[in-house]
Amino acid sequence: MLRHGEVGDRRRTERFLGRWLGGSARREEAAAAANREEGLTIAIASGKGGTGKSFLATSLAVTLHQGVAIAPSRWRDTNRRVALVDCDFGLACDHLLLGAKPIKTLQHVISGGARFEDTIIETQHGPRLIPGGSGVQRMANLGRAELAVLGSELGALVCEHDVVLLDIGAGISPQTVLPMSCTDHVILVTQPEIAALTDAYAVIKCLAAQCQRSPFSIVVNRVAEAGQGDKTFEKLAEVARRFTGVELHYLGEVLEDPAVTQRRLGQPPLVVSHPECATSRSIHLILDRLRAVVGSFRPRSVEPSLGFGARFQTQLGQLF
Template identity: 35%
Template sequence: MHDQASVLRILAKKEKSKMRVIAVTSGKGGVGKTSLTVNLALALAEYGQRVVILDGDLGLANVDVAFGLIARYTVEHLLCGEKTIEEIMLTGPRGIGIIPGGSGVQNLANLDRDKLSNVILNLGRLEKMADLLIIDTGAGLGYTVTNFLQAADDIIMVTTPEPTALTDAYGLLKTLRKEAGEVPIHIVVNRVRSENDAQATFNRLETAVRKFLHGSLNFMGWVYDDPLVGCSVMQQDPLGISFPESSAYRCIQWIASKVSGIYQSPPRQAGGVKGFLNKLLRSF
């Protein structure tokens, strides 16, 4: 890893930030992970949180599209030293920062010392910009996805009541049990008809995790199946902006209040960007 470890040790000596890194993931695509990420950020901003989103989905990087924005630069330009973090970051509604990711994210492990130092110093400035860094990961068991998840302070896993979604969610949880056993995992059940449906879905997943993985999950909440979600996606205008009174967004506002609680009273000390990068780079 060249001199990555020594660079990170030097940075780790600086004062620790209280910024938390939260990774949003799912066992399969199409369960509403990015929609939840975008609207969760909007709801958190309503609670006074300063939020930055890192688009970590290498195959379908689309956080900027969900906000109706066009990314001129991505993390790739940061990694090669062409642009600074301030130059690649987009500003969304309510002051939300958006770091377009794309294929550049996976190149983080292949940097020489000079470029790595530049990237870390740039990302380190997020400490003064945000209270929360939310990573919209890719779906499934990809190498980069699991690295992000085991380096985060908290994981929010999105699933739906569909059997295939639950099966894939369990597969990801099985991997995380081995790779990220210490990271708290919070479940959000999306597209439910009722609270009972949501609770039953969570119970099925939790029972399997307790029985076969000897682990535990936290039920963070649910989002109702709401046709206005599809309308907002087609308009490229997030639900929290276009339909803030919708039943789905009210659920997300409630979930955001719980996420704020994670930030205010974390189960363990937050490592901030430096702690996140330290764990992330060790995993490559």
């Protein structure tokens, strides 16, 4: 039983705790208010060139757009979308695959002659495209100041979209590693051949050393027969686990499909023209598995100091 003095003590303690708890709740509310929403960022990368990154990036962007557009009320409320940034700085081609004719590209942004908003194309198949520069040698070797501009533009872009896909050039140069090291997720596109697998492993090793980063997913493209992708993935996953401690997720395989290679300029992507074909179904399956890995294709609340732009500037400081 409490004695008289102790009741007073308890009331004083409760009043103090009440004020403290109230203050802490207000602090939490203020912190939450300071947070902002950023779209999910996904890099599509590879070690070796020509594995099918641009094919996959454009197919995923169009399919994701269709998925997001199914919820029109949320769409109108937030005016968010799917954006694809062609970060293959020297040899960009996503605009060709999406039937777009860029006027300004990343080349203009990086040289200070434009903002992202001046380059954005609303493609006829849905996703927005920030086209890359093509055939510009200087774009293939960007310096610190140019990359800093890219980081700040990307930081703003992710606040305006549900999902931002980055089609990254092949290899492990600073300008490919940097965006990859900042995205929420990396999809590595490989093929069932030793050179592509070795180069995919090199990217995993490089990123694991560069930053304690988020998970990688693997897509095995251009497989000759069903199931070859699964076996290829198992080999790569085993090597990555043993030598880097990195766990890989498997998103699926895409069969070698002449309809992909034979696409002519101006033809819509296969996921639009033949949504029921085996290749388009593989893209849907890849997206289903990706959703299971990343949780959802919705924006997430982040503290500005931990957002994409801040991560980019931190990684940039470490690279140069």
